[in-house]
Amino acid sequence: MADDAPHERLDVIALAPHPDDLEILCGGTLAKLVAQGYKVGIFDLTSGEPTPRGSLDTRKAEAEEARRILGVPVRVNVELPNRVLMDGPDARFALATQFRRYRPNIIIVAAGRTPGASPDHLQGGLIGEAARFYSQLTKWNERFDGTEPYRVPHLVYVPFPFEAEQRSWHSQFVVDISDTIDQKIAAVKAYESQFDPTRFARVEHLIRSTNGFHGARCGYMYGELFALPTPVGAPDLVQVVCGSKGALAPVVLPAASGVLSGNG
Numbered sequence: 001m002a003d004d005a006p007h008e009r010l011d012v013i014a015l016a017p018h019p020d021d022l023e024i025l026c027g028g029t030l031a032k033l034v035a036q037g038y039k040v041g042i043f044d045l046t047s048g049e050p051t052p053r054g055s056l057d058t059r060k061a062e063a064e065e066a067r068r069i070l071g072v073p074v075r076v077n078v079e080l081p082n083r084v085l086m087d088g089p090d091a092r093f094a095l096a097t098q099f100r101r102y103r104p105n106i107i108i109v110a111a112g113r114t115p116g117a118s119p120d121h122l123q124g125g126l127i128g129e130a131a132r133f134y135s136q137l138t139k140w141n142e143r144f145d146g147t148e149p150y151r152v153p154h155l156v157y158v159p160f161p162f163e164a165e166q167r168s169w170h171s172q173f174v175v176d177i178s179d180t181i182d183q184k185i186a187a188v189k190a191y192e193s194q195f196d197p198t199r200f201a202r203v204e205h206l207i208r209s210t211n212g213f214h215g216a217r218c219g220y221m222y223g224e225l226f227a228l229p230t231p232v233g234a235p236d237l238v239q240v241v242c243g244s245k246g247a248l249a250p251v252v253l254p255a256a257s258g259v260l261s262g263n264g
């Protein structure tokens with residue numbers, strides 16, 4: 001896609017191989033960032049097609065509907081190939097060109113090796129890391145559609161569930177998505193070609209239980225897990241420690257019943 005128009009700078013770019021990955025992994029956080037006033041973009045590395053029940057037009061319409069539900073203003077398809085996505089120079093150039101156009105402060109990269117699912121997931125994470133490095137390179141503007149070098153300051157991982165490896169991330173944190181979980185579920189439901197009613201029920205169960213677990217670890221009803229490639233820097237110990245509830249319970253359930261008031 002030749003695109004020479006000036007682009008509004010984004011605060012956060014979230015990227016993953018397939019339309020629907022980011023909704024499942026961090027849709028609640030993306031909706032929350034938008035509500036908090038940040039400029040957010042979803043970048044799908046591929047169309048996600050072919051799949052058994054989808055088509056290019058259907059998937060595109062579903063992705064647009066999911067974008068609308070989350071309130072995310074920008075959604076870009078990088079147009080790399082689905083199913084055979086591989087880290088390599090051309091994929092890095094294509095994604096880094098987008099970084100140089102939109103100049104994000106933070107990129108959120110879907111990360112993990114998912115042997116029961118698409119191998120694109122692992123490759124997408126590698127492309128994201130490499131493109132961040134390539135984005136800053138000088139004397140190669142012609143490889144990036146004439147864009148100027150840009151260094152992306154911050155990288156955040158959002159781990160795939162069912163990761164094959166036990167990762168020792170340098171640091172992890174959980175974003176409270178109690179207020180946006182319903183938006184997230186609705187955005188996932190927009191992908192009707194991928195999730196018929198039976199499959200959707202299973203995915204909703206997976207999302208609610210996973211996000212319920214991660215949220216509960218920090219005292220939230222629902223939370224999404226993220227990781228960093230570095231330890232968290234702390235200019236103020238109190239702010240970091242007290243900024244997280246940091247403890248199991250007391251989660252406030254919708255019908256407060258005191259079920260979790262377990263003070264052994």
Ligand SMILES: [Zn+2]
Pocket residue numbers: 017018021118121
């Ligand atoms: Zn996927």
